[in-house]
Amino acid sequence: MQDLRPINRSLFDGIGAAVVLWAMSYLLFPMPYPYSGYDAVLLATSSDLQAPTSARCSCLVIAVIYGVVFIFGWSRRWRPLSLTIVGAAFTTLISTYLFGFQHYDCGVLIAFSLTLMLLCSVLTAERRALVFYMLALLLCMQAIVAVVLYYFPGFSNQKPFQTPGFGLRASAFFLGPNPLYPIVVLGATIALAREIIVVITLRKEKRVQTSFNVVDVLWRVMLSACLMATILTYSRAAWIAIAFVSVAVGSWGVTIIGKDRWFQNIHSLRFCLYIGLGIGLAIGSGFVRTHGNLPIPRHDRAVAGRVRIWRESVNFLQKEHVAAILFGNGPGAAELLDMGEKQSTDVKNWVLNTLMSYGLLGFAIYACAYIVFVISLIRSFQGHLHNRRNGDLSRQNRMDLEMTLGAMMMSCAVLIMGLFDSPILSTPDRIPATAAYLALAGVAIPRRSASTLRQV
Structure with missing residues (x-):
C-alpha cells in the first residue's frame, strides 16, 4: 500500500506557507486602492466589528492552526523555544481578555503572529526558503511604495504625514511613519546580513564574481530601497538600529576580506561604505529632529516627550495592584497614563511597554523566548558555517x-529600537511589523533533524 505520509507532509507545507504569505500580504498591503487612505491595521483588525465577535473567530482560527501544527509537524519533544512561543501567545490572550484595557483585536493579532511564527518553524527547508524570500520581497515592496509616495504623494488619496515643527516624513499607506519604520528596518537588516554570506561564499569557493548576477542586483536594490525608506521616516530609533547593523556588517566584512589580499580590492570599498553609512546615521540621529541643536529635552520635543512618558510609566507601575503587576493591562496600556493633552498610545520602550501590557509574567516569558531564540540562532549559524x-x-x-544570520541581525535591530520605542508587540499600528518579524524569525528557527518531526 502506498505510504501517504509524504503527500500529507507536502500538503501541510503548501497550506502552511500559503497561510503565512496570505496573512502577511493582507497586513502589509491592505489594498484595494480605494482604501489606501486608511491605516492598514484598521482593516486588518476588523475594528468595525464588535470585539467579542471578532475575538471568538480569531481565537478559533488560532486553535485550529495549533491543532494542525501539532498533528503534522510538532517536535516529538517539547523544545524550550516552542514552549516559550506558546506561553507568550496564551499570556497575551490572558492579559488581553482578563485584564485588558482595550484593543482586544490587537491582543488577538499578536497571538496570531506568534502562531505564524510557530507554523513557520515546522515547515520543511524548501517551504521555509520560499516564505523567507517572499516576505523579504514584501518588505522591499513596502519600502518602494514609501519612497515613491514620499516624492510623489499625488499617487495616493492619503494626505502626506507631517510632524509639527519638522515637516514631511515617509509613511507609505499607513497613517504615520511609526508603523512603517520597523518594517523597512527588517528588510534592510536582512539585505545587509546577506552581504556577509556573499563574501563568505565567494571566499570559500576561491573565486571572484565578475559576471552580472541578477539575484545580487535585486538584493542590493532591496537594500537601497529599505535604507532610503528608513532615512525618509526620520525615525531616530530606526537610524540608530541601522547604524549599529551597518557598522557591524561592515566591520565583519572587512575582517573576512582582510584574510585574503587578492580579495581586498574587490569588496573592501563596499563594506567601508557600510561603516561610513552607519557612522553617519549614528551622528545624524542626534540632530535630525532638532534643526541642528543638541538632542536634549530643552531643544528636542521627542526627547522631552520620552523622558516624561518613561517617568509616568515608572510611577504607574509602582501604583499597580497585584493582578496588573502579574498579568498587565493588555495592549494599549499607555493610554492609562495621565499625560494631559499630549496623550500617547505608546510607552516608547519595549521593557516598560511589556511590563505595563503583559505584566511580570509576560515580560519573563517574552524575555526568555528572545534569549532562547537568539542563542539557538547563534548555535545554528555556527553549525551551518562549520559545514560550509x-x-x-x-x-x-x-x-x-542567510536566514539564520538575517534573523540574528533583525533581532539585534529590534532590541536596539526597543530601547527608544516599541517597534513590535505594542499598539495596533505595530501589528504588521510584529507579524513580519515573528514570521521571519519562525522561518529561521533551527530544526534538529528531519527525524524529530512527527509525520502522519
Whole structure:
C-alpha cells in the first residue's frame, strides 16, 4: 500500500506557507486602492466589528492552526523555544481578555503572529526558503511604495504625514511613519546580513564574481530601497538600529576580506561604505529632529516627550495592584497614563511597554523566548558555517546561512529600537511589523533533524 505520509507532509507545507504569505500580504498591503487612505491595521483588525465577535473567530482560527501544527509537524519533544512561543501567545490572550484595557483585536493579532511564527518553524527547508524570500520581497515592496509616495504623494488619496515643527516624513499607506519604520528596518537588516554570506561564499569557493548576477542586483536594490525608506521616516530609533547593523556588517566584512589580499580590492570599498553609512546615521540621529541643536529635552520635543512618558510609566507601575503587576493591562496600556493633552498610545520602550501590557509574567516569558531564540540562532549559524568550511557548498547551506544570520541581525535591530520605542508587540499600528518579524524569525528557527518531526 502506498505510504501517504509524504503527500500529507507536502500538503501541510503548501497550506502552511500559503497561510503565512496570505496573512502577511493582507497586513502589509491592505489594498484595494480605494482604501489606501486608511491605516492598514484598521482593516486588518476588523475594528468595525464588535470585539467579542471578532475575538471568538480569531481565537478559533488560532486553535485550529495549533491543532494542525501539532498533528503534522510538532517536535516529538517539547523544545524550550516552542514552549516559550506558546506561553507568550496564551499570556497575551490572558492579559488581553482578563485584564485588558482595550484593543482586544490587537491582543488577538499578536497571538496570531506568534502562531505564524510557530507554523513557520515546522515547515520543511524548501517551504521555509520560499516564505523567507517572499516576505523579504514584501518588505522591499513596502519600502518602494514609501519612497515613491514620499516624492510623489499625488499617487495616493492619503494626505502626506507631517510632524509639527519638522515637516514631511515617509509613511507609505499607513497613517504615520511609526508603523512603517520597523518594517523597512527588517528588510534592510536582512539585505545587509546577506552581504556577509556573499563574501563568505565567494571566499570559500576561491573565486571572484565578475559576471552580472541578477539575484545580487535585486538584493542590493532591496537594500537601497529599505535604507532610503528608513532615512525618509526620520525615525531616530530606526537610524540608530541601522547604524549599529551597518557598522557591524561592515566591520565583519572587512575582517573576512582582510584574510585574503587578492580579495581586498574587490569588496573592501563596499563594506567601508557600510561603516561610513552607519557612522553617519549614528551622528545624524542626534540632530535630525532638532534643526541642528543638541538632542536634549530643552531643544528636542521627542526627547522631552520620552523622558516624561518613561517617568509616568515608572510611577504607574509602582501604583499597580497585584493582578496588573502579574498579568498587565493588555495592549494599549499607555493610554492609562495621565499625560494631559499630549496623550500617547505608546510607552516608547519595549521593557516598560511589556511590563505595563503583559505584566511580570509576560515580560519573563517574552524575555526568555528572545534569549532562547537568539542563542539557538547563534548555535545554528555556527553549525551551518562549520559545514560550509568542511566542504558543504550546497544551495541549501547558503540559504540556511542567510536566514539564520538575517534573523540574528533583525533581532539585534529590534532590541536596539526597543530601547527608544516599541517597534513590535505594542499598539495596533505595530501589528504588521510584529507579524513580519515573528514570521521571519519562525522561518529561521533551527530544526534538529528531519527525524524529530512527527509525520502522519
